[in-house]
Amino acid sequence: MDNWTFGLTMLIVAGGGTFATLVLLGFVVDLLKRIFPLATGKPADDR
Amino acid sequence: MIDSIVAGVSGLGAGVAYLFSQGLPNAIMLAVGGVLLYLGAKKDVEPLLLIPIGMGCVLVNIPLSELGAEGGLLKIFYDMGVGNELFPLLIFVAIGAMTDFGPLLENPRILLFGAAGQVGIFLTLLLALALGFPVLEAVSIAIIGACDGPTAIYVTSQYAPQLLGPVSVAAYSYMALVPIIMPPIMRALTTEKERTIRMGTVKKSVSPTAKLLFPLVVTLIGGLIAPKGLPLLGTIMLGNFMRESGVVQRLTKASENEIANVVTLFLGLAIGGTMEGHAFLKPTTLAIFGMGFVAISMDVAAGVLFGKLMCRLTGGRINPLVGAAGISAYPMAARVVQTQGQRYDKKNHLLMHAVGANTGGQIGSVVAAAVMLSVLKGMGLI
Numbered sequence: 459m460d461n462w463t464f465g466l467t468m469l470i471v472a473g474g475g476t477f478a479t480l481v482l483l484g485f486v487v488d489l490l491k492r493i494f495p496l497a498t499g500k501p502a503d504d505r
Numbered sequence: 506m507i508d509s510i511v512a513g514v515s516g517l518g519a520g521v522a523y524l525f526s527q528g529l530p531n532a533i534m535l536a537v538g539g540v541l542l543y544l545g546a547k548k549d550v551e552p553l554l555l556i557p558i559g560m561g562c563v564l565v566n567i568p569l570s571e572l573g574a575e576g577g578l579l580k581i582f583y584d585m586g587v588g589n590e591l592f593p594l595l596i597f598v599a600i601g602a603m604t605d606f607g608p609l610l611e612n613p614r615i616l617l618f619g620a621a622g623q624v625g626i627f628l629t630l631l632l633a634l635a636l637g638f639p640v641l642e643a644v645s646i647a648i649i650g651a652c653d654g655p656t657a658i659y660v661t662s663q664y665a666p667q668l669l670g671p672v673s674v675a676a677y678s679y680m681a682l683v684p685i686i687m688p689p690i691m692r693a694l695t696t697e698k699e700r701t702i703r704m705g706t707v708k709k710s711v712s713p714t715a716k717l718l719f720p721l722v723v724t725l726i727g728g729l730i731a732p733k734g735l736p737l738l739g740t741i742m743l744g745n746f747m748r749e750s751g752v753v754q755r756l757t758k759a760s761e762n763e764i765a766n767v768v769t770l771f772l773g774l775a776i777g778g779t780m781e782g783h784a785f786l787k788p789t790t791l792a793i794f795g796m797g798f799v800a801i802s803m804d805v806a807a808g809v810l811f812g813k814l815m816c817r818l819t820g821g822r823i824n825p826l827v828g829a830a831g832i833s834a835y836p837m838a839a840r841v842v843q844t845q846g847q848r849y850d851k852k853n854h855l856l857m858h859a860v861g862a863n864t865g866g867q868i869g870s871v872v873a874a875a876v877m878l879s880v881l882k883g884m885g886l887i
Binding site: 459461462464465466467468469471472473475476477479480481482483484485486487488490491493494495496497 | 610613614616617619620623624627628630631634635640643644709710711712714715718719722723726727730731865868869872873876877879880884886
């Protein structure tokens with residue numbers, strides 16, 4: 459495998475894989491927040 | 506009798522004689538070590554790391570001391586925890602124990618800034634390959650763009666140990682220089698109107714259960730997608746799980762303090778010990794520093810440009826400056842965003858949003874390294 463094939467493979471697969479993994483984690487965190495919402499009665503405080 | 510006295514005296518002067526005959530690289534590196542010590546001690550630039558690294562550099566470059574040779578103190582530290590990747594992983598436990606991912610969990614979409622902040626890794630990889638570096642050395646150089654010292658050390662010690670000194674020093678130096686590198690790029694890529702966008706306050710919306718489950722979810726998903734990087738993800742998330750569980754405060758505090766401090770000392774000395782003049786002073790080192798700068802600059806630029814895109818997509822509700830915090834230099838990058846935002850609007854408080862993006866950058870850098878290692882494994886290169 460030549461250097462350019464390697465580099466472009468890494469750019470597409472590793473770069474794309476990183477982005478896709480983080481998107482997936484974002485969705486899962488959203489899901490977690492829906493399944494385990496902040497208990498009602500606790501006031502939403504500003505930070 | 507006279508002969509033995511002469512022989513004894515010659516032993517005392519051997520170091521000086523070596524320095525003047527073939528020790529020019531050592532002399533230069535003694536000066537470099539001195540500069541690192543000065544920056545750490547007097548300029549407060551990453552002192553916890555630069556002081557041990559600087560001292561290690563000084564020690565290993567004193568001629569004939571053999572501290573970096575087999576059986577020498579610095580080599581023992583290296584073999585103890587750098588060559589086998591133990592020290593960077595223990596640092597990750599500490600980072601996990603110190604980090605509150607709350608601001609990130611309030612707005613999970615901000616994780617995407619953490620992805621944009623890794624663009625420099627992949628573009629620098631292409632640059633290193635274009636300059637003729639072998640693939641594993643190119644990967645180790647590119648990982649400076651993760652803007653994350655332990656990740657850079659972990660990858661480099663495993664796949665290009667001959668570059669560990671320059672890659673580690675470049676990674677930590679540029680992390681320390683983030684407040685200088687980021688602002689000009691942020692200003693160049695944004696308009697004054699964009700810089701003054703206010704994002705409101707961050708409302709608390711995450712339950713303790715969700716915060717507790719987050720490290721487990723990241724470990725499982727990240728580990729299944731990129732098992733080669735599981736040591737990185739697993740250790741940072743172990744630290745964070747201990748923190749969020751709240752039931753092992755002794756371990757959490759030990760990770761944050763004693764373990765982090767001892768390991769940082771040993772790690773710094775071991776890295777300094779790799780900076781022996783004859784091995785360190787090569788054109789390659791200069792090239793690595795140049796590419797490290799390019800990598801981090803491109804990370805910041807990509808983060809800001811992604812911030813501009815998000816600004817457009819949300820109808821102007823996201824300040825593009827926040828995107829610059831998507832790199833992993835925590836919490837410095839977030840502070841720089843806050844400072845720059847307030848430079849144009851004193852009442853604009855971007856800090857919590859920037860901290861969210863910054864913790865996203867921490868996860869992003871680890872995920873990027875994990876994914877890269879697994880892709881390399883898949884390609885049969887490691």
